[in-house]
Amino acid sequence: MAEREKLLEVRDLKVTFGNKRHPFTAVDGVSFDIYRGETFGLVGESGSGKTTIGRAIIRVNPVSGGTIKYDGQIISGKVSREVDHHVIENIQMIFQDPMASLNERAKVDYIVSEGLYNLNGRLSEAERQEKVSRALSAVGLLPEFASRFPHEFSGGQRQRIGIARALIMDPTFIIADEPISALDVSIRAQVLNLMSRLQKERGLTYLFIAHDLSVVRFISDRIGVIYRGKLMELAESEQLFAHPLHPYTRSLLSAIPMPDPVGERDKKLLVYDPAAHGYTPEDPPQWVEIEPGHFVRANERELDAYRKQLGQ
Ligand SMILES: Nc1ncnc2c1ncn2[C@@H]1O[C@H](COP(=O)(O)OP(=O)(O)OP(=O)(O)O)[C@@H](O)[C@H]1O
Ligand SMILES: [Mg+2]
Structure with missing residues (x-):
């Protein structure tokens, strides 16, 4: 088998909340790798630390121990502005509740292109609009939806807007935090199919977070099982289900x-x-x-x- 390339390397990751007198360790010594191009499923019950790990990777949660490497470079703790930028440009997160995570008072146009403002704002207005159109098309939405508000859409469409918002950054790695948990069962498969099509077309790498194993079984190459901030088991999906x-x-x-x-x-x-x-x-x-x-x-x-x- 060809040597697989490690895109993300998490080692002894520790995330602690609270203060010195009342510390609470939400993630306690977690280690795993994610290979380029794969889908890694992270499964565990509510409060087990899944979102905290995702937010540590995108540098929103400070880590209190261990390291996170992306593309061979340490991205946790104090890093240079270049590295910080590299993370912003390459890693995107998709959230569970499209309604709560989208700004209700902003038009789709702004919501989808918001991330671009964090980059060096060198895009012309025409270029920005072109990118919005392309991102909307990529997720199966009409470009004219750009002038509408999130409440005009169904749950599945809102999740597509959330995905477009990530795609517009042209990321390499996407953290999908329970992207289908809030959706009707009938449209879950559509969103999953969209995500796997995008993965194939763009060679994306996914960290897919979910509550239960049935959701991640068929889309994950490998699965990690987390319980109260600690990994309990990690294996290729088939192996985890078989043994x-x-x-x-x-x-x-x-x-x-x-x-x-x-x-x-x-x-x-x-x-x-x-x-x-x-x-x-x-x-x-x-x-x-x-x-x-x-x-x-x-x-x-x-x-x-x-x-x-x-x-x-
Ligand atoms: N900013 C924070 N401050 C204090 N405690 C936090 C913070 N964020 C998360 N926690 C706590 O850390 C633990 C892990 O939370 P986390 O959101 O990572 O769980 P989760 O596995 O994503 O759960 P869910 O499936 O419900 O989304 C929980 O006990 C939570 O209350
Ligand atoms: Mg969570």
Whole structure:
């Protein structure tokens, strides 16, 4: 297999909120890579730190430990203006709730081109309008929509406006933070199809954040599972579904609805109990690559059991 190029390298990332007396660590020692051109799914329940990681990557949340590298360059912590600019130009974020994330009083024209004002404002008005038209077309919206307001659109169309707003920057890497969670089930597939078409056409790399595994299963090349600020498991999508090791991953899998109604009725939901690991200071959990590309958080005792499971 050809050597894959690492576009993003997150190492021991730590993000702490609050103050010295009441610190709260939302992201606690997270490490993962994202390869150029792939879709990396990040899955975990509400409050597990997914958005915080996305915002740390785009330099909105300060990191309190670890490093983030993009394109071989450190982009976390104090960086030069050039590096800061590089991040603004190359990394874009798409949000869950198109209504809340779009400025209701601004026209689509302004909303879509807002990011361009952060660049060196060397565009002429005609060039800016041309870029808006092209971004709208790329997401399947008519260029004349530019003169309308967000409330005139359906949820799916608003999410397309959100995507156009990212695309206009001609990014390399897009962080999609639950981009379809707020949409009707019937239009989710449309937005997912649009995103994968854009990925193919433009060679985009995605970090796709979601609550549940069923959403990311078919669009992700690899998936990371996060729980309370720590990664529990990371593997290629197929491997994660075929051989889940960590009990939290298993509980997420058990929550996915099955197409067979009989099986669905008899299905047992697995509830994850973090205390059941029984970790001791003598045998603490570590982040281990148990087989090539398959990482799990486990202690020695658990690793022995997992290795047997994998037939090692
Ligand atoms: N700016 C902030 N100040 C203080 N605490 C914060 C801040 N941002 C996030 N947190 C806390 O950090 C934790 C992780 O939040 P985060 O938004 O990253 O979770 P999430 O996985 O994206 O959840 P959701 O699925 O609900 O979007 C939560 O407990 C949250 O309350
Ligand atoms: Mg979030």
